[in-house]
Amino acid sequence: MRAPARHGLARALSKQGVCSRTEAARWVVAGRVSVDGRVVRDPEFPVAGRDNRIEVDGRALAPPTRTYLMLNKPxxxxxxxxxxxGRDTVYRCLQGAALPWLAPVGRLDKASEGLLLFSNDTGWSARIADPQTGPDKTYHVQVGGLPADGLMAALVAGIVEGGERLHARDARVLRHGARNAWLEIVLDEGRNRQIRRLLAAFDLPVLRLVRVSIGSLALGELPKGEWRPLSEEEVKALARPGP
Structure with missing residues (x-):
């Protein structure tokens, strides 16, 4: 019989979806967490999931209700x-909602907008964020300039920048005016500031960047700064392996 996987105490708490790993480490160092009746102050103290009795403030952990939601990030x-x-964070949009602890699934940088997922189901979140099995992400991008002929193909072919290969899975022009254009760019992986770096290589500054869908889940008409829970079918669909 395979022995249960062992994790550091702070990581074990975060994997149960009760708080972030950083917050769990604070609890441990503060002496709020006990393992099998003994207070432990080392966040890396090894535990084996349900084989150990973990208590916070003298109370056994109750698994939180699994929660999944989408936010239209401003x-x-x-x-x-x-x-x-001291900058405002995305959690400002969730204040007063009486939600359990939730973590963002992936990231959008400060200047980016649109669809951002949250959950306390760490396994589900990992599947969504996995570049090999997770769903594609679609962005609408306003650029300061007009795309040259062949740019869409060049974005798909990709570049090497900072030792990383950056590319789009798909790209097309949505519309353009006299001085700028809107592009639709689909990514099958998420590197730091990937679209901005990719377009900068072709001398196209990004004016706005909006994530409009993750897999089959579309941002739709959700108002900016508002959130809604995902349906059971949406949760299942996002976790299905991609084609």
């Missing part, structure tokens, strides 16, 4: 729980 918010520079 521009100007950072995707983190706390920001060292």
């Amino acid at each position: 521009r100007g918010l950072v995707t983190t729980v706390r920001d060292e520079q």
